[in-house]
Amino acid sequence: MNGSGDWVKEISKVLYIDLSKKTFWSERREDLFSKWLGGIGVAVQLYKEETPREADPLGAENAVVLAVGPLTAVFPMGSKVISVFKSPLTGTMAESHAGGRAPAAIRFAGLGAIVIKGASERPVYLVIDGEKVRFKDAGTLWGMRSAETVGRVLREAVPGAGLRTIMRIGRAGERLVRYANVIIETYRHFGRMGLGAVFGSKKLKAVVIIGRKSSKVPKIREYRQAYAEILEVAKGPATKKYHDLGTAANVLPLNKLGALPTRNFSSGRFEGAENISGEKLLESLSRRLSCVGCPVACIHLAAIREQYEDEKYFYKVENVPYDYELLYSLGSNLGVSDTVGMLKLIKVVEEEGLDAISAGVALAWATEALEKGIVTKEHTLVELKWGDWRSYAQALKYIVEQPNDFYKALAAGVKVAAAKYGGEDFAIEYNGLEPAGYHTGPLFHLSLAIGGRHSHLDAGAYGMDEGLASAKAKPPEPEEAVKTIAAEESWRQVLNSLAVCLFGRKVYGPSLVVKALRSLGYETSEKELEELGKKIYLERHLRKLEEGFRPEGVRVAKRVLETPTPLGNVSEEYIRRGIAAFEEMIERHRKLQAP
Amino acid sequence: MQAFKAQRLVVLDANKCVGCQLCMLGCSSRLGYAGPAKSHLLIRSAGGIERGFVVVVCRACEDPPCSRVCPTGALTNLPKGGVRLQSSKCIGCKNCVEACDIGAVLWDEELEKPLICIQCGYCVDFCPYGVLGVEAL
Numbered sequence: 001m002n003g004s005g006d007w008v009k010e011i012s013k014v015l016y017i018d019l020s021k022k023t024f025w026s027e028r029r030e031d032l033f034s035k036w037l038g039g040i041g042v043a044v045q046l047y048k049e050e051t052p053r054e055a056d057p058l059g060a061e062n063a064v065v066l067a068v069g070p071l072t073a074v075f076p077m078g079s080k081v082i083s084v085f086k087s088p089l090t091g092t093m094a095e096s097h098a099g100g101r102a103p104a105a106i107r108f109a110g111l112g113a114i115v116i117k118g119a120s121e122r123p124v125y126l127v128i129d130g131e132k133v134r135f136k137d138a139g140t141l142w143g144m145r146s147a148e149t150v151g152r153v154l155r156e157a158v159p160g161a162g163l164r165t166i167m168r169i170g171r172a173g174e175r176l177v178r179y180a181n182v183i184i185e186t187y188r189h190f191g192r193m194g195l196g197a198v199f200g201s202k203k204l205k206a207v208v209i210i211g212r213k214s215s216k217v218p219k220i221r222e223y224r225q226a227y228a229e230i231l232e233v234a235k236g237p238a239t240k241k242y243h244d245l246g247t248a249a250n251v252l253p254l255n256k257l258g259a260l261p262t263r264n265f266s267s268g269r270f271e272g273a274e275n276i277s278g279e280k281l282l283e284s285l286s287r288r289l290s291c292v293g294c295p296v297a298c299i300h301l302a303a304i305r306e307q308y309e310d311e312k313y314f315y316k317v318e319n320v321p322y323d324y325e326l327l328y329s330l331g332s333n334l335g336v337s338d339t340v341g342m343l344k345l346i347k348v349v350e351e352e353g354l355d356a357i358s359a360g361v362a363l364a365w366a367t368e369a370l371e372k373g374i375v376t377k378e379h380t381l382v383e384l385k386w387g388d389w390r391s392y393a394q395a396l397k398y399i400v401e402q403p404n405d406f407y408k409a410l411a412a413g414v415k416v417a418a419a420k421y422g423g424e425d426f427a428i429e430y431n432g433l434e435p436a437g438y439h440t441g442p443l444f445h446l447s448l449a450i451g452g453r454h455s456h457l458d459a460g461a462y463g464m465d466e467g468l469a470s471a472k473a474k475p476p477e478p479e480e481a482v483k484t485i486a487a488e489e490s491w492r493q494v495l496n497s498l499a500v501c502l503f504g505r506k507v508y509g510p511s512l513v514v515k516a517l518r519s520l521g522y523e524t525s526e527k528e529l530e531e532l533g534k535k536i537y538l539e540r541h542l543r544k545l546e547e548g549f550r551p552e553g554v555r556v557a558k559r560v561l562e563t564p565t566p567l568g569n570v571s572e573e574y575i576r577r578g579i580a581a582f583e584e585m586i587e588r589h590r591k592l593q594a595p
Numbered sequence: 596m597q598a599f600k601a602q603r604l605v606v607l608d609a610n611k612c613v614g615c616q617l618c619m620l621g622c623s624s625r626l627g628y629a630g631p632a633k634s635h636l637l638i639r640s641a642g643g644i645e646r647g648f649v650v651v652v653c654r655a656c657e658d659p660p661c662s663r664v665c666p667t668g669a670l671t672n673l674p675k676g677g678v679r680l681q682s683s684k685c686i687g688c689k690n691c692v693e694a695c696d697i698g699a700v701l702w703d704e705e706l707e708k709p710l711i712c713i714q715c716g717y718c719v720d721f722c723p724y725g726v727l728g729v730e731a732l
Contacts (some may be wrong), residue, residue, distance in 0.1 A: 231617075231721075292614075297724075302643065
């Protein structure tokens with residue numbers, strides 16, 4: 001990026017926190033923010049500077065980087081903060097993105113990024129107010145049964161209402177469940193790849209950040225104009241799905257298509273789909289919420305009103321957030337069709353601080369392992385049966401409490417559990433990460449194998465499959481598919497560096513991105529941004545390779561290949577050829593880039 | 596002092612507030628800034644976002660307590676309600692902040708001066724859900 005001057009300076013402050021030494025300092029890193037924009041682009045570089053390649057994901061050496069970008073909290077849907085860390089699930093560099101108030105709080109604390117290194121010997125929480133950091137004793141918060149209570153205590157203990165974020169882990173993170181998440185405010189998360197376990201390994205219970213500052217906009221007229229244009233698009237058809245039913249809108253169409261993973265991916269259709277659909281949940285919809293700076297309000301809460309068994313004139317009303325991925329992982333994939341039962345499972349993962357996707361896939365594997373006699377009730381302690389949400393609620397708690405070796409293994413992810421007990425044919429994971437809920441076709445599964453974070457959001461390849469299915473077209477050759485997936489994943493690196501929400505991907509087309517950046521003083525072009533996206537794409541993959549990731553070693557569970565998708569059965573050969581093409585492509589780019 | 600309409604900002608329905616703070620960001624942008632901290636109104640949760648939001652706007656009191664406690668005369672009452680800040684007279688004592696029971700006198704941490712709504716209504720158009728409105732005084 002050339003001539004991006006003042007705004008780069010404005011967002012380039014990096015706050016370093018050392019939990020071992022209980023010290024902090026900040027540095028201007030205009031070098032990074034001018035070259036890599038922000039967000040994922042900068043976070044990867046900071047991670048590379050701080051974390052040794054061979055670092056233990058749960059050791060003090062693993063640095064956690066949180067980064068925002070030039071559009072964060074400055075333009076509508078500029079509502080993401082990117083975390084980069086070494087994942088205890090995959091053993092290599094990973095990322096997880098979150099919204100809520102965290103992006104705005106970090107940005108207007110006057111920071112572009114935060115690096116948290118070292119580990120505390122006793123539980124602490126951090127209060128970041130501008131560039132100042134206070135290390136606070138978290139002895140009282142540690143071990144609290146509900147992460148919601150932790151939030152409530154911190155809300156009262158720390159000032160800055162309306163301008164702050166409260167990130168915390170639940171008991172799952174404290175107990176190093178490899179897929180523990182970090183909860184933000186109450187209903188957003190760094191959900192995937194186990195950042196919660198990394199926090200737990202550092203004895204870091206919570207981080208509160210207060211953003212009291214502001215930035216003078218360089219070209220205010222152009223800014224207001226670009227802002228108005230983006231806001232108009234963001235309120236329109238481009239985000240309608242997320243606005244109306246939310247991501248829960250996916251349930252029925254995916255089920256109709258035969259792509260809704262059901263009972264551990266043994267089917268793409270769920271007879272109980274109606275009950276876990278966005279349409280059904282509308283009956284319980286109690287509140288809508290937005291991240292700071294987003295007009296969409298995609299966060300949907302359902303209210304459960306429940307009578308106390310022993311006091312029939314007492315009721316409690318609880319709000320539970322729902323999104324498509326949870327409806328799949330704790331609904332169809334566990335055969336749960338009881339609407340309230342499924343919402344209660346969501347409530348448990350929220351209280352414990354578990355990644356709902358991984359937890360659901362782990363329980364689905366355990367259910368089948370029990371069914372097939374690979375493990376017994378001695379292992380599972382409860383009778384895990386498809387649809388029996390009460391047993392699943394108990395089992396989720398066991399994953400956190402780990403009362404025996406079986407649950408210790410399950411808490412390390414489905415890959416570890418299957419390696420120990422067997423049943424690998426139906427242990428659904430890619431490089432150790434349990435997948436999101438789209439059995440749409442070969443492009444999706446290939447994208448999970450080769451994606452930078454093995455996430456459905458790396459390239460949104462389920463959408464490519466769906467497009468092919470509705471056009472009754474055949475999938476492209478795997479070599480072609482890799483190009484399409486890589487191109488999409490590369491452009492998303494730009495969005496993740498800005499850092500805007502991927503739900504705004506239809507809002508932030510290349511020309512509008514350029515317009516927004518220009519109003520902030522950046523001189524750039526669509527071409528330059530696309531090139532930057534490719535570079536970041538490559539940086540992410542190269543670092544993973546350096547850390548020992550071997551794409552050809554990625555396993556595709558037999559179950560995935562056996563269960564038909566809307567595009568027919570996925571073949572092992574398709575995935576293998578795709579992976580080979582991916583490796584070749586990375587190698588070619590690496591050589592081109594080498595000095 | 597610029598001419599202005601005799602109007603005030605009103606909260607039409609706080610239940611529809613989703614906490615996006617686009618009103619706050621809009622208010623800051625009126626002054627040429629990005630970020631919620633220059634905003635003259637505040638959206639905060641009602642004890643956690645699961646309980647919804649509190650929309651804190653200046654009521655344009657007819658007899659405003661904030662101006663009564665100002666030791667330097669930096670706050671002038673307007674004929675039909677509300678006040679105007681003369682920044683050059685303000686010493687940043689925060690008496691006005693203390694005096695406002697609804698917490699509508701906000702604080703500019705960068706300038707150490709109060710942020711008091713001038714009832715211009717600029718924020719209203721930024722709200723996607725019709726939470727805010729203006730009414731004539």
